[in-house]
Amino acid sequence: MKKVLLLGFLCGALAVFVFHQGTLYVLHHQFPLIKxxxxxxxxxxxxxxxxxxxxxxxxxVxxxxxxxxxxxxxxxxxxALIRYAHMPDLLTGFLLGAVACTIFGFTVVAQLRGAPMWGGGNSIIWWRAMLLNGxxxxxxAFLMRPFGVGGRGD
Structure with a gap:
């Protein structure tokens, strides 16, 4: 259980810097090529x-x-999903980010911040959020692989 908590937190936090913010950086700076x-x-x-x-x-902060x-x-x-529900890691990671985190952000977080619910109905905001969170x-999930989070036993 400690392994799941510690590695889950560390890999999730590191993934923000490398993958979430990295994708945002590429979208911003390479947009003419993407377009x-x-x-x-x-x-x-x-x-x-x-x-x-x-x-x-x-x-x-x-x-x-x-x-x-x-x-x-x-x-x-x-x-925890990868370890205890025995779900495929990369697919579960992408879907948790793209679907669950995006919905949570557009409902609970938006409500707390006083922002428009559901991204104000703007589909472009939805697609971008789903891409970044995915x-x-x-x-x-990729960063968790070398640590055997999906393996059995602690």
Whole structure:
């Protein structure tokens, strides 16, 4: 159990820096190429390139550190699903991030922040959030692989 808690948190937090923020960085800086290859709408390009140190309420910590903390918490959930529900790691990671984390963010987190529920109904915000959160989940599961989180016994 300790292994799941510790590795889940560490891999989830690290996945925020590498995969979530890395995907945001690539989307922002390589958008002309992405648009040329996929035909993505201009609105799909994020306004920032990630790694924001803007303070966020209620504690005033930098945004990227807040994201890393919550990525660690969700990483524990992911590690538990992989370990105890015996679910496929990379698929479970992607789906947990793309679906569960996105829905949680657009409902519970939006309510706490006073933001529009469900991303204000903007489908582009939904697709971008699902891509970023899915990248986080896939990356967290990928980072857990060398530690045998999916194996049996602690």
């Amino acid at each position: 040329a290859l996929t035909g993505a709408a201009d609105a799909f390009r994020p306004a920032t390139s990630g790694f924001s140190f803007r303070s966020v309420p209620p504690l005033g 930098p945004q990227v550190l807040s994201l890393a903390f919550w990525g660690g918490v969700w990483g524990i959930v992911l590690a 990248a986080w989940g896939w990356g967290a």
